Amino acid sequence: MVPFDFAYYRPQSIAEATALFAALERDGKRPLYYGGGTEIITLSRLNLVRTAAVIDIKSIPECRALEASADPLVLGAALALGELEEANPFPLLTKAAREVADRTARNQITLGGNICGQIFYRETALPLFVAEADVIIAGPYGIRQCRFLDLFHQQLQLGRGEFVVQFKVDRATATLPHFHRKRRKQGEVGYPLVTIAALKKDGTVRVALSGICPFPFRSADVEAHLNDRNRPVGERIQAAVDAFPRPILHDIEGSADYRLFVAAQLLEDMLRELGDGETV
């Protein structure tokens, strides 16, 4: 139930989509690119989103690409999380996707939508951070490819009229040893107290977190502490937690202190599971 009207467009190509955006913007329609639509529809109902036009990217072939045997892997932004789970081209991403919302909702929620929407947990970004994926972006000035992490500062830095087309993930990286945990306040469906995604490459742990701050992050400082094998594991974890960016979330889902406590426990589990916790 959307309490205002908008026009719905379904372009068949990237060029058509960006041209539509420009034309609608000129007409003052404040268009939005539309993936699964779950967030646009539910936030519209609460008057937290308003637009006069949506541009559905699900008929653009590049946005629907799923090249699971290519190198790099190609993952279209308009793939539903449920489709990614079933194809399982990147096991750590599958684990992250499976913890978002519920199974039916994931038939609609898209990879691009989970990362580019307003709800800030963006948990499918975590595997893409640690895999050092590239992002393909289309916009009024054409198509560009960047390191996803370089363009993500609390959220993906998209220019007006830009949208995510695809992610590319190095095939060998996608098969590395990894760790994923999501801890909620209660139940099996819902937002995280803490979510951790990690993988180990060349003896070094890469880790990304959501639920700690009002944005997901991967931090060089945090990783430097975790990988500092000259110190006992307990000290490494405490230093990593101290190096988390701020602010720490403190809300009805969990206090800041509790989130940090849970994060420390999960970091310990991660180091143990990835074979780096002999002294834990």
Added chain:
Amino acid sequence: MEETTKRELVLHVNGERRSIVTRQAETLLFVLRDGLGLTGAKPGCLNGDCGACTVLVDGTPIKSCMMLAIETVGKEITSIEGLDDAPIQHAFVRHFAFQCGYCTPGFIMNAHALIERHPNADEATIQEWLESNICRCTSYQEIEAAVKEVLEAKKAKPTDP
């Protein structure tokens, strides 16, 4: 540019072509209920949480409160009215898998899709799928028993619908 009000849509619902003039911003749930008179899909939370509005779009369960009707043009929509003696319907009756019944159409559509898609579904898969729906009368055990009964029967007689 095109105006933002109503448009005529031709939808394929339960094997029939249905034509309707509706707002482009209208959700599938309200087009089914108010436009086409198919009131089986229930409005519950209208926020994608409860699953009472679940229908199938090309065989995939979808929360119809979170999908625009216009997105389903060219796709096959199945609502509870489109199920005709599906095994899961009978299993729900046998197991008394409801009390007030408000969540039942959504549960049945989701369970029907699970059985069709994953006839060998294990315990974890059943739980994962059923977590998409909420029953405030808490008939969960009976619902799970109904789903398992149909899965078992399907394994025993794989040619059955």
